[in-house]
Amino acid sequence: MPRTRLTLPQPRIGLGLAALGRPGYINLGHGEDMPDGRDVEAMRAHCHAMLETAWRHGIRYVDAARSYGRAEAFLGDWLAGRPADERPVVGSKWGYTYTADWQVDADVHEVKEHSREVLDRQWGETLEALGFPPALYQIHSATLDSGVLDNAAVLDRLGELRDQGVAIGLTTSGPAQAETLARAMAVEIDGRPLFDAVQATANLFEPSVLGQLEQASQAGMAVIIKEAVANGRLTARNDRAGDASALQTLDAVAGRHGVGRDALAIGWLLDHPFVDMVLSGAGSEAQLAANLRALDVTLAPADREALAGLAERPQDYWRTRGGLDWN
Structure with a gap:
């Protein structure tokens, strides 16, 4: 049976x-995005302002996760009382637990566990925070070594949620994203493919998964891109000497x-037609407005050729990403 x-949405x-849901993150210069402070109420107000701005700009898809601090709760507060036709489509994720206790300098910010127990607990927490089921529920950073794609108890439960009308997806990270996605594409529950969507890390520095994403799209999966600006490395905030040549181009x-x-x-x-959605990770209204100018960019063949040279070896990209500081 096909997907x-x-x-x-457009x-x-x-x-x-x-x-936007926790005081610390690894984006370059993230600390500058919270001028009114990082206590819970200040960040709730900041998140709500960002959601209002996104809605005014026509954005109709919002991505959250259980591990994004209080992101789901902030989103649920903002959604409360809004008519159904004034709500964005919501995707969320399970599999990581937020452990930083609102501290920027915590030793451990999130803990990964892809067990049935965590899925059951976090699904309930997501429903409580949002007030309704998300349209898309994803395994957060599925990898081959986590075993989640072979865990029958987890996959069967996700199949039950799918049969209740929730689209099921996975997000991928690391240099083996393509292999993880290929394995996920083969997973079936009751004779039907389980996964309706994939959210992968792809950007000018790390394009290695794009070929597999195109195959996923051809197989009927929605394709969502995260970390499009490489956690700030593809923005004006990047002054890393090692990136200087790429940034000149x-x-x-x-x-x-x-x-x-x-x-x-x-x-x-967005120049890749199989990409359905690119997530803006903007931390401020000015950043969001700047990100949205991408909708007006039309690349020429010479542009594509020049930008192709920015790609790094996946192992190098992920090593650099792993060294970014929470701030």
């Missing part, structure tokens, strides 16, 4: 809440289009 294709840019192409680095990076992803 039931998950249709994501425009093809959504708002991710990874940097990025600036030259962005200058031809009259946009910033971030908009060009997102526009490059």
